[in-house]
Amino acid sequence: MFIVTLCIVLSVVNYNKADVIKTPTIKLNDGREMPRLALGTWLGNSTKGRIEPLSDEVERAVVAAIDVGYRHVDTAYAYKVENQVGRAIARKVAEGIPREELFITTKLWNDRHAKDAVVPALRESLQALKLEYVDLYLIHWPVGQFSNQTFDYTHYLETWRGMMDAKRLGLARSIGLSNFNEQQIDRILLNHLDTPAVLQVEVNLNLQQPALLAYCRAKNIAVMGYTPFGSLFPGKARPDAPPPRFNDAELVAMANRYNKTVTQVVLQYLLNLGVVPIPKALSAAHILTNFEVFDFHLSAEDSERMKNYDRHYRTIPQLKWIEHPFYPFEKEN
Ligand SMILES: NC(=O)c1ccc[n+]([C@@H]2O[C@H](COP(=O)([O-])OP(=O)(O)OC[C@H]3O[C@@H](n4cnc5c(N)ncnc54)[C@H](OP(=O)(O)O)[C@@H]3O)[C@@H](O)[C@H]2O)c1
Ligand SMILES: *[C@@H]1O[C@H](CO)[C@@H](O)[C@H](O)[C@H]1NC(C)=O
Ligand SMILES: *[C@@H]1O[C@H](CO)[C@@H](O)[C@H](O)[C@H]1NC(C)=O
Ligand SMILES: *[C@@H]1O[C@H](CO)[C@@H](O)[C@H](O)[C@H]1NC(C)=O
Numbered sequence: 251m252f253i254v255t256l257c258i259v260l261s262v263v264n265y266n267k268a269d270v271i272k273t274p275t276i277k278l279n280d281g282r283e284m285p286r287l288a289l290g291t292w293l294g295n296s297t298k299g300r301i302e303p304l305s306d307e308v309e310r311a312v313v314a315a316i317d318v319g320y321r322h323v324d325t326a327y328a329y330k331v332e333n334q335v336g337r338a339i340a341r342k343v344a345e346g347i348p349r350e351e352l353f354i355t356t357k358l359w360n361d362r363h364a365k366d367a368v369v370p371a372l373r374e375s376l377q378a379l380k381l382e383y384v385d386l387y388l389i390h391w392p393v394g395q396f397s398n399q400t401f402d403y404t405h406y407l408e409t410w411r412g413m414m415d416a417k418r419l420g421l422a423r424s425i426g427l428s429n430f431n432e433q434q435i436d437r438i439l440l441n442h443l444d445t446p447a448v449l450q451v452e453v454n455l456n457l458q459q460p461a462l463l464a465y466c467r468a469k470n471i472a473v474m475g476y477t478p479f480g481s482l483f484p485g486k487a488r489p490d491a492p493p494p495r496f497n498d499a500e501l502v503a504m505a506n507r508y509n510k511t512v513t514q515v516v517l518q519y520l521l522n523l524g525v526v527p528i529p530k531a532l533s534a535a536h537i538l539t540n541f542e543v544f545d546f547h548l549s550a551e552d553s554e555r556m557k558n559y560d561r562h563y564r565t566i567p568q569l570k571w572i573e574h575p576f577y578p579f580e581k582e583n
Contacts, residue, residue: 327356
């Protein structure tokens with residue numbers, strides 16, 4: 251009797267283990283696979299400015315995320331949390347998660363745009379992350395700026411050549427761009443340099459970027475979408491931000507039709523656009539619900555409703571760089 255009970259208990263435990271949701275992946279143009287959803291790790295800005303990291307809040311979030319099945323973490327040198335991400339990965343790898351199962355993305359900051367500065371910058375990130383390689387290294391912005399705040403006019407083609415060196419050295423398995431526009435990406439392609447595997451840009455209900463997504467689809471460049479919740483939450487929305495908020499009646503009705511939350515239907519819509527969303531969450535409950543988005547699909551009518559929220563509205567225009575020749579966004583903001 252005891253043995254039978256034990257067997258049942260063990261098989262239930264095993265079942266649950268195997269039942270951890272496995273993230274689907276997409277194939278990059280360099281042949282590698284990238285998980286379809288990533289945990290974001292930028293702590294964000296409050297009304298008083300940048301939120302500084304404390305000690306282990308991001309470490310705990312990354313551990314919680316890996317425990318529920320996330321296999322992709324998005325970070326950056328500029329977020330000042332690579333050390334926390336590194337500790338979380340080390341812990342999970344020590345507990346038996348194979349390093350190859352994880353996909354770690356980080357980014358080159360604007361003060362290291364010289365071609366020969368890229369590899370040393372990546373080595374610094376790798377040291378903080380306690381890794382031999384990252385899966386994806388991105389140029390964070392096309393705009394260069396020295397640490398004394400004066401603009402660095404180094405051309406992003408030079409920076410990209412440094413990224414190609416990092417890949418050749420095996421320090422980054424894949425390389426890509428963030429916050430580049432179509433003309434800037436074209437410039438790289440026309441110079442017969444490596445095609446970026448990924449473009450990471452803001453994509454959410456108010457900024458759906460249909461033209462840029464179509465361009466990337468045509469060039470076989472995968473798109474990661476940052477700030478997936480846009481202005482859904484009043485704490486993050488600027489006063490001029492267009493609707494909807496998280497309690498919008500139409501969104502709530504939509505979520506109810508699938509027995510899902512508003513954030514889950516929003517993430518499913520972004521997945522359906524072909525985007526790899528990067529929801530950031532420190533709360534364990536948020537981390538879990540944001541991952542439970544692979545088991546349903548939106549109807550054509552509901553997708554159309556979502557599409558109608560597009561307002562070409564950017565939450566992160568970075569206007570402080572608007573005078574830089576490589577400022578990537580529309581200037582009439
Ligand atoms: N390449 C770039 O230039 C760039 C720029 C911006 C962002 N990013 C990346 O994209 C990631 C995401 O963007 P983001 O951090 O700007 O914003 P976001 O992911 O759209 O929103 C994060 C906020 O939403 C809250 N939240 C998350 N899940 C929730 C849920 N299920 N219910 C209610 N609230 C929820 C979080 O709260 P809690 O934390 O309290 O749980 C946090 O306050 C960043 O962390 C970063 O990795 C990249
Ligand atoms: C966050 O705040 C800092 C300091 O005020 C500012 O320099 C930075 O541009 C802000 N970042 C974003 C993405 O708004
Ligand atoms: C800022 O730093 C750059 C690079 O180190 C240097 O060339 C430039 O002269 C500095 N500018 C000022 C105003 O200090
Ligand atoms: C609705 O979702 C909740 C939470 O995921 C779950 O517990 C419940 O069983 C679901 N109800 C139906 C009718 O599917």
